[in-house]
Amino acid sequence: MDPLVLFGRVLRQLRKEAGLTQEQLALAAGIERNYVSLIERGINQPALRMIFKLAAALGTAPSEILRQVEAELKDSS
């Protein structure tokens, strides 16, 4: 399965666990609101700096987000 789709799912899950709307996450990460929606839907591909910005806004580590994506990849294979 495409890591992009799984990243979107993990991001949505972490955002909801943090009790944030897409708008609040975008504001906290300093990015465009619709960009969060595009990433969550697996349409836009986040680059390295974006991953760091999103992780900081969610209060987690970038490696932790990717670790969860890897776990979902394993489950889906």
Added chain:
Amino acid sequence: MDPLVLFGRVLRQLRKEAGLTQEQLALAAGIERNYVSLIERGINQPALRMIFKLAAALGTAPSEILRQVEAELKDSS
């Protein structure tokens, strides 16, 4: 410090530990040779799928590469 620069350093270190040239890593990851050089020099920013391709070619996990970047970030702050 910019995670991009640190990612380049960690990538170079992991590539050397794996005993690969830039060309060999690029071939294994299915990407352009000069792209490895551009990332290692902190010039090009890898996106999510590229991070997964590079990790697979190095036989490590994407989250492990980012964990090492985070450790360097901590050391540099």
